[in-house]
Amino acid sequence: MEWFQALGYLLSAVLFIVGLKYLGSPRTAVRGNQLGALGMLLAVVVTVAAEWGGEGIIGWSLIGIGLGSGALIGIVMAKKVEMTGMPEMVALLNGFGGAASALVALSELLGSTPESLADRGALGAAVFLGAIGASTLIGWVTLTGSVGAMLKLNGTLRGTLSFPGVNLVKAALLAVGLYLAYSLIGDPTNIPMTYGLVGVSCLLGVLFVLPIGGADMPVVMSFLNSLSGLAAAAAGFVVGNDVLIISGALVGAAGLILTGIMCKAMNRAFVDVMFKTYGVSAGSDSGEKRTVRGYEAEEAALTFDGVRSVIIIPGYGMAVSQAQHVVRELAEELERRGVDVKYAIHPVAGRMPGHMNVLLAEANVPYDQLYELDGINSQFSDCDVCLVVGANDTVNPAAHTDPTGPLGGMPVLDAEKARTVIIVKRSLSPGYAGVDNELFYRPSTMMLFGDGKAKLAELLTEVKAL
Amino acid sequence: MIVLCLIQLTPSALIASITVLVLAIFLGFELISKVPPTLHTPLMSGANAISGITIVAALMASNAQLSGGNKTVAGILACMALALATINCVGGFMVTGRMLEMFKRKEG
Numbered sequence: 028m029e030w031f032q033a034l035g036y037l038l039s040a041v042l043f044i045v046g047l048k049y050l051g052s053p054r055t056a057v058r059g060n061q062l063g064a065l066g067m068l069l070a071v072v073v074t075v076a077a078e079w080g081g082e083g084i085i086g087w088s089l090i091g092i093g094l095g096s097g098a099l100i101g102i103v104m105a106k107k108v109e110m111t112g113m114p115e116m117v118a119l120l121n122g123f124g125g126a127a128s129a130l131v132a133l134s135e136l137l138g139s140t141p142e143s144l145a146d147r148g149a150l151g152a153a154v155f156l157g158a159i160g161a162s163t164l165i166g167w168v169t170l171t172g173s174v175g176a177m178l179k180l181n182g183t184l185r186g187t188l189s190f191p192g193v194n195l196v197k198a199a200l201l202a203v204g205l206y207l208a209y210s211l212i213g214d215p216t217n218i219p220m221t222y223g224l225v226g227v228s229c230l231l232g233v234l235f236v237l238p239i240g241g242a243d244m245p246v247v248m249s250f251l252n253s254l255s256g257l258a259a260a261a262a263g264f265v266v267g268n269d270v271l272i273i274s275g276a277l278v279g280a281a282g283l284i285l286t287g288i289m290c291k292a293m294n295r296a297f298v299d300v301m302f303k304t305y306g307v308s309a310g311s312d313s314g315e316k317r318t319v320r321g322y323e324a325e326e327a328a329l330t331f332d333g334v335r336s337v338i339i340i341p342g343y344g345m346a347v348s349q350a351q352h353v354v355r356e357l358a359e360e361l362e363r364r365g366v367d368v369k370y371a372i373h374p375v376a377g378r379m380p381g382h383m384n385v386l387l388a389e390a391n392v393p394y395d396q397l398y399e400l401d402g403i404n405s406q407f408s409d410c411d412v413c414l415v416v417g418a419n420d421t422v423n424p425a426a427h428t429d430p431t432g433p434l435g436g437m438p439v440l441d442a443e444k445a446r447t448v449i450i451v452k453r454s455l456s457p458g459y460a461g462v463d464n465e466l467f468y469r470p471s472t473m474m475l476f477g478d479g480k481a482k483l484a485e486l487l488t489e490v491k492a493l
Numbered sequence: 494m495i496v497l498c499l500i501q502l503t504p505s506a507l508i509a510s511i512t513v514l515v516l517a518i519f520l521g522f523e524l525i526s527k528v529p530p531t532l533h534t535p536l537m538s539g540a541n542a543i544s545g546i547t548i549v550a551a552l553m554a555s556n557a558q559l560s561g562g563n564k565t566v567a568g569i570l571a572c573m574a575l576a577l578a579t580i581n582c583v584g585g586f587m588v589t590g591r592m593l594e595m596f597k598r599k600e601g
Contacts, residue, residue, distance in 0.1 A: 043543050044520065050539045050589075051528040057593045060539050064586040067546065074552045083556030084568040090555050093572045097579025104580070105587035110595075116588060117538045120545075124581040128547040130574035134554045137570065140561035151502030218563075252537055252544070259547040260514060266550045267502070272510060273517045274546040280521025281540045285533065374530055381533030388531075388595040399530060 028077070035073030036270035042066030043274050047281065053394070070270055084138065110389045111346045114379040118177040118248060121255050125169025128258035129225075132162035132265050136211075136221060144215060156215050158264035160208030163221070164228045166258040171232030173251050179236065180244060180378050189238035194302050200231045235301070240461075243300045244378045245289045253282025285380055292374035292400075294436045319455060322473040324482060328489030330447050330473070334411035336367040338403065340440055341383050342376050344417015344452060348479035351390035354416060357487045358392070364493075370396050371403040371440050373421035404441050413445035417479050419458030424465050434462050448472045451482045535592045542585025548578035 043066045049059025108116045136159050144152045178184045207224040239247055256278025263271025290297050358368045376383040415422055422442040426434045442448050443466055457463050475482045528536055554571040
């Protein structure tokens with residue numbers, strides 16, 4: 028490796044580390060992202076400079092086309108995506124990253140000959156091939172898992188697709204995948220076996236994501252993010268490049284930390300999220316059909332008359348109906364009337380970590396009005412009206428009342444303690460956990476059925492007329 | 494930087510790389526452990542963009558000097574990897590920037 032190349036990579040790695048550090052604090056996050064991008068640019072420039080001079084397998088014009096088309100597609104995707112579609116976007120990009128690492132591994136393997144492997148020495152060849160196996164396995168799982176997650180997030184795939192013994196199949200696939208990856212080291216010329224590994228990995232990724240419920244998506248997203256980092260680190264061992272190893276390991280570790288945070292927010296063990304399917308058995312426990320009266324916006328608006336404090340709980344439903352701007356307008360109208368308005372954000376509200384915060388930021392909701400679960404739960408008992416917009420599982424009292432149920436023990440927002448709870452929702456249907464929500468049937472609860480945005484607009488008009 | 498890169502891997506060089514890997518994992522744990530929930534989404538998408546570093550590996554694979562093997566398929570795969578990794582990087586950093594822009598707007 029040229030000296031300037033090694034030095035450039037070192038600088039890139041430092042920029043990534045400082046960038047990630049800065050991304051963790053609101054004041055420095057923008058700069059953190061810029062530093063990360065700068066580190067990436069530097070790594071690319073240095074690599075091109077070092078590789079320049081020799082014409083390789085696809086030639087520089089094709090390399091230019093690959094870089095150019097990728098950049099163009101990336102720019103268009105980033106400009107076009109709606110903030111509500113952010114989880115799908117991140118999932119897809121994540122999948123692309125994993126696929127890239129896997130494709131590099133495959134390309135390196137197909138470009139190898141017994142002679143070139145012999146040139147690497149026994150240890151070199153074993154590490155090269157082992158890393159190819161790891162990169163292939165992790166990379167393809169990341170791709171199909173991410174695409175599966177994306178299809179679940181945008182609603183193409185609904186519910187949890189599972190069958191008896193799915194965990195056994197997953198375990199078997201993983202074992203076969205590991206065995207094939209290991210066999211690759213001893214038998215690198217067996218290309219059909221490698222394609223078998225690709226197939227097994229793809230299937231494993233699909234089976235890994237499909238049985239997981241939508242409420243667990245933040246966990247899945249974080250974990251896939253971690254996997255794409257690990258795939259990059261494995262690719263680093265394939266091409267013998269430390270900057271990939273460092274960056275990949277950083278992202279892998281960061282993703283694991285986020286996965287842990289998300290699991291904690293739902294009070295679920297990681298193993299449960301991965302291997303227990305919810306939402307099938309829980310729905311049918313009580314045979315009785317309960318009905319609930321839907322209220323009109325006019326009636327709901329009256330409850331806002333003369334109140335002092337209002338807490339708004341946004342959920343994924345708010346995102347789906349793009350209601351965040353109306354929510355902010357309503358909050359501002361209430362504030363004009365001297366009402367104290369706060370937002371309570373559940374850590375797993377939405378479909379990816381921190382999703383609600385992004386949406387509310389987009390709607391210009393002041394940062395200091397957003398409260399986390401621990402900071403707000405004691406305040407519900409002093410709250411006059413709690414407005415729940417498209418949230419369900421995150422306010423379900425069953426987390427307290429039914430400790431053995433699917434939601435049992437999950438930290439929830441105690442909306443039930445508010446004097447009046449207004450819930451804007453499309454229907455009474457249970458949330459992703461498949462548990463009926465007791466809160467809907469309480470006498471202190473008013474249900475406003477309909478599209479979140481339309482209902483809130485009505486509510487806003489009525490409140491203005493008070 | 495032509496065929497010279499195929500120097501044989503020594504055990505100490507391998508251990509050096511593994512050392513780097515292990516230390517970076519610990520560093521990653523330390524870096525992320527205290528992040529406000531507001532920043533979880535941008536952090537994730539920023540980290541995701543950094544995992545696009547595999548673009549470097551894709552560049553190297555695209556410019557490999559092969560003496561044999563299945564050059565055509567290897568080339569096609571490398572080129573695909575390059576495009577996908579670039580989408581990952583460019584899209585990832587830009588979309589993270591867009592999200593963070595929204596947080597910033599209100600502070601000013």
